[in-house]
Amino acid sequence: MRILGIDPGLQITGFGVIEKTGEKLAYIASGTVKTGSGGELPGRLKVILDGLAEVIATYQPEQVAIEKVFVNVNPQSTLLLGQARGAAISAAVLRDLPVAEYTALQVKQSVVGNGHAAKEQVQEMVKRLLKLPAIPKPDSADALACAICHAHGGQGLGKLATAGFRVKGGRLV
Template sequence: MNSIRILGIDPGLRITGFGVIEKTGSRIQYLTSGCIKSGEGALPERLKVILLSLREVIQSNQPQQVAVEKVFVNVNPQSTLLLGQARGAAICAAVLEALPVAEYTALQVKQAVVGNGHAAKEQVQEMVKRLLNLPGVPSPDAADALACALCHAHGGQGLGGFATAGYRVKNGRLV
């Protein structure tokens, strides 16, 4: 049976979460996860930390595919731009290693893992713990990255097997 190793990335300028899982048939196994902290300082140096650290994660874990969470537009345009640059560094790390990159919205990831596109961070953490049979709850950033990898492992589909692309959740229902 073929196995596929997936790296999930939750991009952030201060903290970028990553998680690696392996899917063999319908079985999904946790391999590793963690956070990359870019520190304080000049933006180019922080982006370099994200890029080089993710390349190191890729080289040491050898994923075949990468799943990245899409940027949401928040109230502060400057924060959105900075997050987009961190996301760009994460995507570049994958592309430099010749890996295909899939992108998922937070709604798609939460729908796939929790069954509710508007789930709280704590719900995502708990479901990731349960789905991967982890001994403890992962940090929020690592949990989001693992959730992104899980979403990709399920083909971007929700818990019920319905494709969530092109839909949104309203009052707990896909519309």
């Protein structure tokens, strides 16, 4: 099964493609779609949509995993991130691909075994789990981690099933 993981962002959207064969995971590709910090919002969303459509056409994933939006202190930032996420989801559904959504807590729990792990820990574990020669850049690492989380059924190393739970005060309830 080939999985595309997406870490949505309005300036930089990370993507990572892995393949799961039995219990083994293999790295296929990763990178970013960059829109920059200028320009009109519709044009930037088109860059994300077109960039991910190209990734999907090139690597032919069977499933997509994307990180859910968390609520920022700044509501405007949350809204913009949500729009970037919508463009990313649109790229997948236009190709009739199933999309699974995971919180950052679920992804970190699955990959590191700690839902509050630092970015550097996620990067290191992605490198180890996929046997990469170097630590991936943060946006690519987050996207690969999302794909790994999906490959592990949202449970992964910590074996903490988070489906049906919600986060309150930094804890699953």
